[in-house]
Amino acid sequence: MRWLNNIASRAAFGFAVVWGLTAVAVVGSVVLARDASDVLEGTLIGYADDLMHASQAQFAAERMVAVGRGYLLTREPELLARAKEAESDLDVSLHLLDRGDARPSERALLREVQSSASRYRQLLDQSFDTTSATEDRAARANVLRDRLLPAREDLGVKLGTLVAHKQSLQLAARLRAGQMAARSVRVTTGLGGLALILSAILAWLFTRRLGEVSRLERAMAQRATRALVAKEELLHVIAHDLRSPLTAIVLRAASMALGHRDEDMARSAAAIQSICERMRRLIQSLLDAATVDAGRISIAPARFPVETVIMAIMETFGPEARSTSVHLDWEVTPPQLAVWADRERINQVLSNLIGNALKFTPAGGSIKIVVHEEGANVRFEVKDTGIGIRPENLPHVFERYWKSDAQARKGAGLGLYIAKGIVEGHKGRIWVGSSPGGGSSFQFELPIPEMRAEENRPSLATSPSPVAPKGSLAGRDQHAHG
């Protein structure tokens, strides 16, 4: 079972790895996708801003020329103010174009734009100053236009270059964002697929492994069953071969006892017969135990009154109990209680229990068989006032070949094992309660099958004695009860 646990823990580990991979894939792809969308949004906004600022700058430069010319022609101070206003607009636009995150190449182009702009403003200011003395307004305006236009064109070109450059940078950024998005999809798909494949492999591996385990277990169980059945069959063969010579010994001993008037010889012959009887019981026990081992105990159930089997038991064990001064008594409530079971087998169980009780109950003690209904079961109890069982031995009494120290000299230690097998063959259960010096109480319960439950209720109204013991047993009923 330990290596099965290993499989379980390895499976848990494997699936943890798969889940980890899946989690990393999900988190990674979320991060990548978010980055990509940030970049995309940033570049789009930046691009629109730059275009706007550049066109505002050009517009301001245009206004400077137009308003400047107007001022030179009219000398209106208001026009001069507007020219100055356009100048500051140009400054603002250029300043806005100069963003903090600009790259070196961008910055160089920006500086060129700025120097071109300052040259332009210088030229404009100079023309306002130098031309103030000259009176020919038209000439002044023409001079202004001739000197300023190339500078303005230069500024326009520089601005155009800057915007184009920014545009190319933004395009690159957009491409990068696209690549990131694509990569995030690739990473997600890849890791997810990997996790899927790994989990499939793991599932396959462990399914196969567990299948192997259960197959092995089945094979082992089959082998064990086959071995037990083989053992049972072998025992049957041996038992058959043993029974014939045993019969021969029994018959010879009987002939010996009859043929001789010698008392010693007769005693020996009787002893041989009782030894043979022990051997017969031992062979039967070995066979029954092997049958229980092989799980092939045969149960031929029929409905019978509990009292009939108790009568048979009393008949068998009454003389022995009397000879050892043990009071053997019984009680069945209600008296007509019937069970659905194999009568011979139940007799065997009770015989084993009573036989044990007699072995361990000293003279003057008592043994009582109590049978009553207990819910959906019929409960049998055999309690004695014997020496009891030590607590450490209690869990073992139903094991095969178990013997108490006191019992070690006789019996095979199979009686309780067989009793358990028979009771369990009836789908019942058997247990024991005992304490050293306080006697023992062996109990077993047989289920009343539901279909039979009604049958088991004694119907006193319709028949006064529905299950009276029959035949020769009836006569001994009262006698044994007393």
Added chain:
Amino acid sequence: LASLLVVDDDRDLAEAIVTALESERHEIRIANHGGEGLERIYEHRPDLILLDVQMPALDGPAMVRRLDPLDRDGSPIPIVLMSGIDGLATIAERLGTSFFLRKPFGVDNLIHVVRAALEGHSASRP
């Protein structure tokens, strides 16, 4: 006084049965397997057969089946089956006899069943 045939592959048991039945003063023959049993029956028709179930070559039930045709003209020979096999009662019933001895059996049982079978009583459960 009756004539009995004991058919059992265990010679010790067959002879022990002969000894145990001495007091009954029957004339008893022995056969060690079914084939020999049939021979003995041809030679001298017995009044009762004590028959083992499991024997090499020709077993008890097979011997009884071969015996059946012989019985057509007369009444069948009563048979007592002897075995330690499970389901002995069923085997006996199938062979049409209600007499059987479960091995190992005692001398009292043996005498009781032999008497009952000879007298033709049906209730003979040992």
